[in-house]
Amino acid sequence: MNDPQLLVSTDWLEKHLNAPDLRILDASLVLPGDPRDCRAEYEACHIPGARYFDINDIADSRSELPHMVPPVEKFISKMRAMGIGDGHRVVIYDSNDALFSAARAWWMFKLFGKNDVAILDGGLQKWQNEGRPVADMPPILRDRHFTARHNAALVRNVTQVASALKLGDAQIVDARAPARFAGEADEPREGMRKGRIPGSKNVYYKDLTGPRGTLLPPEDIREIFEDEGVDLGKPIILTCGSGVTACVLAHALERIGHRNWSVYDGSWSEWGMYDELAIETGW
Numbered sequence: 001m002n003d004p005q006l007l008v009s010t011d012w013l014e015k016h017l018n019a020p021d022l023r024i025l026d027a028s029l030v031l032p033g034d035p036r037d038c039r040a041e042y043e044a045c046h047i048p049g050a051r052y053f054d055i056n057d058i059a060d061s062r063s064e065l066p067h068m069v070p071p072v073e074k075f076i077s078k079m080r081a082m083g084i085g086d087g088h089r090v091v092i093y094d095s096n097d098a099l100f101s102a103a104r105a106w107w108m109f110k111l112f113g114k115n116d117v118a119i120l121d122g123g124l125q126k127w128q129n130e131g132r133p134v135a136d137m138p139p140i141l142r143d144r145h146f147t148a149r150h151n152a153a154l155v156r157n158v159t160q161v162a163s164a165l166k167l168g169d170a171q172i173v174d175a176r177a178p179a180r181f182a183g184e185a186d187e188p189r190e191g192m193r194k195g196r197i198p199g200s201k202n203v204y205y206k207d208l209t210g211p212r213g214t215l216l217p218p219e220d221i222r223e224i225f226e227d228e229g230v231d232l233g234k235p236i237i238l239t240c241g242s243g244v245t246a247c248v249l250a251h252a253l254e255r256i257g258h259r260n261w262s263v264y265d266g267s268w269s270e271w272g273m274y275d276e277l278a279i280e281t282g283w
Helices: 010-015 038-044 071-083 102-111 125-128 156-169 220-227 247-255 267-271
Strands: 021-026 089-093 117-120 173-175 236-239 259-263
Touching: 010 125, 071 173, 089 125, 102 117, 102 247, 117 125, 156 173, 156 236, 156 267, 220 247, 236 247, 236 267, 247 259
Parallel strands: 021 089, 089 117, 173 236, 236 259
Antiparallel strands: none
């Protein structure tokens, strides 16, 4: 499936590499403790014309939580400086073995009102495995006008999540690995309690991709959500460790036509920090 507003193949992207209205972004990110330097990797090897979308930099610097959504003015400034503006189509990839952080950048664009944004299916690894062209020189950047319109329906804060938990008016779905969801594995960030938001369900983000890192067909995605007890007819709040892989689930829900979702931006980095917020462990 090629949908310039959701997901494109490596074949599609190579055919459109020289399109003047196309902007390609490398949004690679790693978990705390991983020694990889994603910016250095981008500078050494990226898809021709790609810019580096630094999730840790394009964030709210006033928050103590990791890579929280920036103010709209900062997002506009960063996009203009990267030469991304109105009328551009955007394709985002990352360099992990399964979709990981590209979906976070995709969600941020949607949050700020830009919908001509897709993820490269299979990411950089599939691109390289197929012998497609790469570069080590960044593109020449020219400032472009970028219009943003904040869509508040796509994001939730801790107060809104606590309210939804109390009222039961939305399901909470966690994208973390099952061992972290159950509180059986340590969190990658110091100071975090182990466990999950009470009543939440677990859809591990990696289960939505196949062995080549490509996303599963929509019918398989739907089955995975339903098998985990998620009612696809009701609102869903998505959470994870720090608001990154929750966006993989958001992208998957868009693929199956479920539009009533939002992302808890602080996720476990926030909820797991405060003793006054209830948690669950085990199965």
